[in-house]
Amino acid sequence: MRTIAEKLIPAGLRPVYEKVLAGERVSDAECVALYHSKDLNALGCIANIIRERKNGNVGTYIRNLYVNYSNHCILRCQFCAFGARKSESHAFELTIEEIERRVARGLELGITEVHMVGGLHPTLGAEWYVDLISRLRTLSPGLFIKAFTAVEVRHLAFRVFKKSIAETLAILRDAGLGAITGGGAEIFDQSVRDRICKGKETAEEWAEVHRTWHQMGMRSTATMLFGHIETTEQRVDHLRRLRELQDETHGFTGFIPFAFESDGARPELKHIQRTSSFDELRNLAVSRIYLDNFDHITAYWISLGLPMAALALNYGVDDLHGTIMDEKIFHMAGAHTPLEQSVTALRKAIIEAGRDPVQRDTWYRPIEQRSTEQEPVSA
Numbered sequence: 001m002r003t004i005a006e007k008l009i010p011a012g013l014r015p016v017y018e019k020v021l022a023g024e025r026v027s028d029a030e031c032v033a034l035y036h037s038k039d040l041n042a043l044g045c046i047a048n049i050i051r052e053r054k055n056g057n058v059g060t061y062i063r064n065l066y067v068n069y070s071n072h073c074i075l076r077c078q079f080c081a082f083g084a085r086k087s088e089s090h091a092f093e094l095t096i097e098e099i100e101r102r103v104a105r106g107l108e109l110g111i112t113e114v115h116m117v118g119g120l121h122p123t124l125g126a127e128w129y130v131d132l133i134s135r136l137r138t139l140s141p142g143l144f145i146k147a148f149t150a151v152e153v154r155h156l157a158f159r160v161f162k163k164s165i166a167e168t169l170a171i172l173r174d175a176g177l178g179a180i181t182g183g184g185a186e187i188f189d190q191s192v193r194d195r196i197c198k199g200k201e202t203a204e205e206w207a208e209v210h211r212t213w214h215q216m217g218m219r220s221t222a223t224m225l226f227g228h229i230e231t232t233e234q235r236v237d238h239l240r241r242l243r244e245l246q247d248e249t250h251g252f253t254g255f256i257p258f259a260f261e262s263d264g265a266r267p268e269l270k271h272i273q274r275t276s277s278f279d280e281l282r283n284l285a286v287s288r289i290y291l292d293n294f295d296h297i298t299a300y301w302i303s304l305g306l307p308m309a310a311l312a313l314n315y316g317v318d319d320l321h322g323t324i325m326d327e328k329i330f331h332m333a334g335a336h337t338p339l340e341q342s343v344t345a346l347r348k349a350i351i352e353a354g355r356d357p358v359q360r361d362t363w364y365r366p367i368e369q370r371s372t373e374q375e376p377v378s379a
């Protein structure tokens with residue numbers, strides 16, 4: 001394998017290639033250089049060494065349902081087309097009963113996970129959130145409930161429950177919460193956050209929530225929103241902070257980057273042209289090479305599109321996320337991908353990329369395949 005691969009590696013990338021072969025850590029400076037490389041195939045070759053070492057020839061997916069329970073939000077992030085004041089025409093709020101019906105329908109179609117995030121709601125009380133989690137837990141003992149971004153957790157802790165982050169997370173865990181989501185990370189550099197999501201939690205505050213959750217023995221994912229105003233160095237800084245936190249807690253299951261969509265952004269960001277497919281694949285490959293302590297890299301097909309996400313399986317990616325069913329945040333921002341994918345489509349994409357399709361659970365563990373593959377419809 002080494003002899004064949006070496007033919008694809010230019011001299012400028014050889015030191016990183018040798019490090020990866022030896023299982024050594026790539027430096028920040030080397031990561032910057034990887035981002036500047038135009039040799040996408042060489043980057044993919046290096047990233048795939050790590051992918052194969054960690055995950056073999058497997059490409060995974062999950063049967064999941066997205067529920068955005070409300071977009072009422074007290075923040076006004078410049079990049080966000082999702083959040084709304086209650087009086088705005090695109091504002092919405094689901095009742096617990098409506099959410100229960102959607103999840104029950106998803107369970108009939110074989111989902112193993114419900115993924116729920118929303119805005120920072122100005123009036124919902126603590127009992128609403130506990131009741132929501134508790135009632136979903138009673139629908140099926142096998143349903144994994146993944147919910148809330150770090151900024152939602154901070155909102156719940158300090159404005160709603162009026163307790164510490166640890167106390168709030170313990171209440172939600174005891175009600176049935178199985179994992180928190182990685183959303184809200186954006187780009188960690190504060191100068192970027194001041195321009196795209198002013199008033200949102202800082203990088204340190206995001207990390208505090210995940211650190212606390214991990215210290216409770218729980219797991220979460222990590223994300224990056226890229227392709228807007230950030231520099232290469234700021235991308236590397238973002239990855240470095242994630243790698244350092246993973247060294248500390250070992251609590252992240254996977255990394256999920258996605259590109260900025262400008263169509264629904266505030267005027268000050270609306271002019272930004274969407275990043276290229278080349279940059280998306282390069283970002284995935286570089287992330288795989290640098291984040292040596294993350295076991296999984298996910299290509300988010302909602303952002304990439306399924307064909308490009310499948311292609312990413314040859315650039316260090318080992319997971320295509322899931323059926324999703326009824327995603328709103330990216331589509332309100334301007335994404336033109338479908339609202340859902342069937343299991344058949346996901347498996348076909350993985351097979352055509354030369355990988356072995358495996359259904360996984362929320363923590364990326366393989367689970368037994370069902371004897372029949374049902375086609376999901378909108379919940």
